[in-house]
Amino acid sequence: NIQHAYIRKAILKNLNLTAHQGDRIGLIGANGAGKSTLLRIMSGLEIPDSGDIRKVKGLRVSYLNQDTDLDPEHTVKQAIDVGVAEARALLDEYEELSHKADATNLARLGDLQHLLDHMDAWELDWEIERVMSHLQTPAADRKIGELSGGERRRVTLCRSLITKPDLLILDEPTNHLDSETIEWLEGYLRDFRGTLLLVTHDRYFLDRVTDRIIELEWGELTAYEGNYSDYLLQKAERMAIQQQAENVRQNTLSRELAWVRKQPQARQAKSKARVEAFKKLADEAPPAFHSDVDLMIPYNQRLGKQILELKKVSKGFGGRSLIQNLELNMMAGERIGVIGPNGVGKTTLMKMILGKEAPDSGSVETGQNTRFLYADQGRDLLNPESTVVAEVAGDSQWVQIGENTISVRSYLKRFLFSDEQSNTPIKRLSGGERNRVQLAKLLREGANFLILDEPTNDLDLPTLRVLEDALVNFPGCALVISHDRYFLNRVATAILAFEGDGVVRYQVGDYDNYLAGREARAAGNGVAKPANAPQVFVPALPPVPARQLTNKENNELKALPAKIETAEQEMAKIEVLMADGSLYTDRADDLPAIVKRMNDAKQQVATLYERWESLEALKTGG
Numbered sequence: 001n002i003q004h005a006y007i008r009k010a011i012l013k014n015l016n017l018t019a020h021q022g023d024r025i026g027l028i029g030a031n032g033a034g035k036s037t038l039l040r041i042m043s044g045l046e047i048p049d050s051g052d053i054r055k056v057k058g059l060r061v062s063y064l065n066q067d068t069d070l071d072p073e074h075t076v077k078q079a080i081d082v083g084v085a086e087a088r089a090l091l092d093e094y095e096e097l098s099h100k101a102d103a104t105n106l107a108r109l110g111d112l113q114h115l116l117d118h119m120d121a122w123e124l125d126w127e128i129e130r131v132m133s134h135l136q137t138p139a140a141d142r143k144i145g146e147l148s149g150g151e152r153r154r155v156t157l158c159r160s161l162i163t164k165p166d167l168l169i170l171d172e173p174t175n176h177l178d179s180e181t182i183e184w185l186e187g188y189l190r191d192f193r194g195t196l197l198l199v200t201h202d203r204y205f206l207d208r209v210t211d212r213i214i215e216l217e218w219g220e221l222t223a224y225e226g227n228y229s230d231y232l233l234q235k236a237e238r239m240a241i242q243q244q245a246e247n248v249r250q251n252t253l254s255r256e257l258a259w260v261r262k263q264p265q266a267r268q269a270k271s272k273a274r275v276e277a278f279k280k281l282a283d284e285a286p287p288a289f290h291s292d293v294d295l296m297i298p299y300n301q302r303l304g305k306q307i308l309e310l311k312k313v314s315k316g317f318g319g320r321s322l323i324q325n326l327e328l329n330m331m332a333g334e335r336i337g338v339i340g341p342n343g344v345g346k347t348t349l350m351k352m353i354l355g356k357e358a359p360d361s362g363s364v365e366t367g368q369n370t371r372f373l374y375a376d377q378g379r380d381l382l383n384p385e386s387t388v389v390a391e392v393a394g395d396s397q398w399v400q401i402g403e404n405t406i407s408v409r410s411y412l413k414r415f416l417f418s419d420e421q422s423n424t425p426i427k428r429l430s431g432g433e434r435n436r437v438q439l440a441k442l443l444r445e446g447a448n449f450l451i452l453d454e455p456t457n458d459l460d461l462p463t464l465r466v467l468e469d470a471l472v473n474f475p476g477c478a479l480v481i482s483h484d485r486y487f488l489n490r491v492a493t494a495i496l497a498f499e500g501d502g503v504v505r506y507q508v509g510d511y512d513n514y515l516a517g518r519e520a521r522a523a524g525n526g527v528a529k530p531a532n533a534p535q536v537f538v539p540a541l542p543p544v545p546a547r548q549l550t551n552k553e554n555n556e557l558k559a560l561p562a563k564i565e566t567a568e569q570e571m572a573k574i575e576v577l578m579a580d581g582s583l584y585t586d587r588a589d590d591l592p593a594i595v596k597r598m599n600d601a602k603q604q605v606a607t608l609y610e611r612w613e614s615l616e617a618l619k620t621g622g
Contacts, residue, residue, distance in 0.1 A: 002051035004037060011037055012048065013219035019167065024189070024196045026206045026228065029216035030416070031432035031460040035199045036066065038216065039169050042197065060119075062165035066172055066431060068152040072145030076138050076155055080128060083159035087121040120164050131158050134184045135177075136342065150176035150342065161188065170198040172431075174205055175457060178341040179483050201432070201459055203228050203486035295414045295470040298401050298446030303332050304369035307449065307477055308353065313362035314502070315348055322348055324502030325362070330449075333595030335471060335478040337488040337511065340498025346481050349504075350374070350451050353479070373447030375439065375455060382434060384427035388417055391426060392440050401444050415440045416463055431458035439467070448476035456484040485511045493599060508602050549619055557615045564608045571601045 004012040011034035019025060029035050040046035041053065043063035055061075062083070070079045081088070094112040097105045116122060132140070135154045138147055144155070153176045160168065168189075174182050186208045189196060200206060206213070206228035213224040213231040222238075224231040308330040315323040322345030330336070338346050351357040352364050354374055366372075382391055393399045393408035401411060412422050415436045426434060435458050450471075456464055468490045471478060479496075482488055488495070488511040495514040497505045507514045549557065574597050 002038075002041065002048045002053070004034070004041065004046075004048045006037075010219050012041075012216075015051070015219075015221050017214065017221060019195050019197060021195055022193070023212060024210045025198070025212045025214055026210035027197060027199045027214050027216060028206075028228075028231075028461060030462055031430045031436070031458070032421075033216045033460075034219065035216055036171055036430070039063065039171055039197070039199060040065070042167075043169050056166070059167060060163070060165040061167045061169065062160045062163040063169040064157055064160040064171055064173060066175075068149075068156045070144045070152055070156060072143065074144050075140060076132075076142050076144065076147075077140035079144055079155050080132070080137075080159045080162065083163040084121070084124060084128070087116070087119050087124055087164075090115055090119070091121060091124065124162075128158075128162050131162050131188075134188075135161075135181060165194055167195045167197065168192065170196070170200075172200055172458065173198060174200055174202045174483065176342075177483060179339055179485060180341060182483060182485075201456060201461065201464060202484055203461070203464075204484070204489075207486075295443075295466045296401075297443050297450070297470050297474045298403075299448055299475050300403075300446035301369055301371050301448050303448050303476060304367040306365065306367035307332065307370055308367070309365045310353075311363045311365070313352065313359045313364060315345065315352065315357075315359050316502075317345075317348070321502035322498075323359075323504055326504045328496070328506065330477050331595070331598065332477065333475065333598075334493050335474075335480065335491055336494045336496050336506075337492035338479055338481045338496045338498070339483070339488070339511070339514075341500070344498040344500060345504075346498055347453065350453065350479065350481070353451065370449050371447045372449050372451055373442060373445060374451045374453075375442045376453045382426050382437060384425070386426050387423050388412060388426065388429070388437055389422045391437055392444070399444055401446070411444065412440060414466070416466065432460050432463070435459055436463055450474065450476065450478040450480070452478065452480045452482075454481055454483070456482060456487050508599070508606065549615065553615055553618070557612070557619070560608060560612045560615070564605065564612065567601060567605045567608055571598065571605065574598045574601055 002012050002015040003010070015038070027035050027038065037046065040063075041048050043061055044053075045063065045065075074082075090112055094109065094116065097109050097112070120127075135158050137154050137158050138151050144152060147155070157170075157173055160170065173185065177185065182202070182205060186205060189198075189209050196209070198209070208227070210227050211225075213226070213228060215222045215224065215231070215235075224234045226234075308328070310326050310328040313323060313326045314321070326349075338349070340346055348357060352359050353366075354372060355364075389397075389408055389412070392412065397408055398405050399408045399411050409419055409422055417433075417436070417440075421433075426437065429437065435455075439455065455467065459467065464484075464487065468487060471480070471491045478491075480488075480491065490510075492510050494509065495505075495507050495511060497507070497514060497518075499505055507517055574594060577594055
């Protein structure tokens with residue numbers, strides 16, 4: 001029965017939640033719904049207005065919050081050691097008593113051994129080194145005060161994990177982590193023997209780690225068994241049932257309203273009970289779900305024949321190669337997801353494209369009509385004292401969106417800000433809400449080529465879906481740096497992967513398609529073409545023993561070169577269509593269909609090459 005309010009607004013309403021040993025719970029909800037508040041209450045950092053919290057005696061809790069609380073004078077190693085101070089003290093005591101043999105000491109040694117077993121602390125230093133390595137924390141002797149926000153975040157996460165608590169509470173643990181580190185964290189948490197409660201916008205992560213989803217909506221909790229995909233199915237069923245109930249309520253309400261209107265005042269007095277029933281029915285309306293907001297990113301100028309072309313671009317830093325001979329030719333409608341570990345050159349590539357840095361060799365050429373819009377990760381450009389409305393529109397009540405002028409409040413509703421929230425000062429917004437304000441400011445300007453650096457950080461699930469739909473429907477081009485794999489699967493038409501040592505690999509398709517190719521290459525089973533036209537991934541198959549092909553297979557193999565040639569000719573025809581300037585000026589409505597034809601043609605070529613290599617491998621034993 002937990003209740004809590006901020007400035008008279010109820011955030012949590014009579015909440016009830018039980019967490020059992022081994023549970024892996026994902027807590028989801030809109031920005032500002034109270035998720036972080038609930039986590040702070042559960043961790044003991046905040047006291048609810050009313051209600052009870054009951055914990056098992058001796059419960060050890062570790063809480064990763066969104067704001068790091070590290071001592072700037074500590075080194076990285078000292079900051080991490082704070083999380084294992086209790087374990088170190090017990091190890092020191094065990095070491096000391098183990099040299100003193102008497103009955104009292106033996107009893108205490110038994111207790112200490114039990115505690116250290118429970119904390120999995122016998123190889124503490126090795127475990128710290130292992131987790132630090134996988135999380136790519138800064139060097140152990142660096143001062144906390146010298147670190148970036150992302151580096152401090154990784155140190156705090158490391159400290160939370162090596163504590164080995166009974167209850168591990170994580171608030172957005174994947175922020176500032178690259179895809180490989182997130183994959184490692186997934187495995188670590190799946191093996192974690194305690195109870196896990198986490199808040200994250202990373203739906204891929206939720207799918208792989210959780211076995212129970214709790215949704216906080218309108219101050220109330222609803223539980224769903226299973227992972228995020230299971231939640232989506234159950235939520236859809238629940239909403240359908242609620243909609244049916246609401247339809248019945250509305251029909252009854254209409255009949256009662258018609259009856260009330262027909263009654264003379266005198267008779268209404270005699271039918272007070274029925275009138276009261278009508279009022280009660282009218283008050284029973286359930287809270288409105290987030291509506292399907294149609295966010296349109298302004299497309300302010302049609303793209304020309306040339307959009308963006310990188311020719312043998314190379315770039316290094318401090319004697320280290322970041323990008324080596326990268327070739328890329330963007331086509332209209334392409335949305336490329338840019339992935340790779342932190343610090344490998346993703347942002348450097350964006351700066352070269354924007355003309356803010358020059359390549360060491362090669363060239364970056366942009367079309368005459370290409371108009372970039374760049375959204376970086378910084379939210380510190382927002383004025384904390386400003387309201388949402390003032391931050392987006394200044395003193396005006398109107399904003400210019402492309403060629404249209406609309407009310408700023410109508411525009412903000414596209415970013416899921418109600419009229420009441422629009423008047424909220426920036427300093428009182430959550431991280432995700434601030435990110436939505438930043439996106440609202442930037443996207444109003446319009447462009448035909450978007451460059452977005454981690455646009456999903458801290459966004460809630462409703463906003464993510466709105467942004468995904470907007471990007472999919474955007475007729476221009478987009479380069480999106482993101483570690484959100486679910487987002488990339490929904491949005492990306494191709495992946496540009498920074499794989500280290502200057503290798504930047506282009507692959508058609510979404511993140512899962514890239515992942516399959518990477519796993520095949522790791523097993524020595526395939527190769528990918530470099531990032532240049534036609535930019536088609538052609539996996540080879542594993543070596544197999546040679547055998548005689550069947551007549552059907554022989555005929556198929558003979559026919560494949562002609563089929564490949566036909567498919568490549570189709571690609572060439574579409575390229576001619578896309579090179580026609582009138583497509584972008586007079587026939588823009590045809591553009592999405594033509595882009596789809598090009599993507600389908602690329603996939604057809606890839607499939608035919610794969611089959612050709614498969615049959616050749618059978619024939620030659622390659």
